[in-house]
Amino acid sequence: MKTLGTHNYYVYILTNENKTVVYTGVTNDLKSRLYQHKNSGGRTHFTTKYKCFYLIYYEHFQDIEQSIAREKQIKGYSRIKKEALIHGFNPDWNFLNETIE
Template structure:
């Protein structure tokens, strides 16, 4: 189990069950944010993650400074999909869903 502490910020990449869509976000509480994405799908919210069922965590990075997390999020969003896939493959080659690390 991974712990969120009050001074941590995360960039994250989520995908859908078939691993065909990638979503990049930033948060100060990854466990809470994953729960919110699950709720959005259940409630059929009009959000990208709900529309495409992006609730499965496949990559995250932890930062001590929110400015660094936001800068990394912007960098990742600017990448081509192929480069994002390479990043996930480098750190999670089996594309395992990592949600359980945050005790959902």
């Protein structure tokens, strides 16, 4: 997934097992971040409290400012607009965690 000489940033959306909650984040290491979400202790974190560990959407960027701007844009979307975005990328809302290298 990483290319020499480039920067990698990912905007991603997680959900819980029942697909009732969505969480949007940004990272420079998607695989590690997924692990952190699933294995962070304490119920104070949103993803821990609502068990949002399942990757259903992501976008790749090489520029941090673009990725942060995109994260903010998606966070501002209504639930319906987020669902449409996810559906366009992953129509069945399959959990993609195991597909990330």
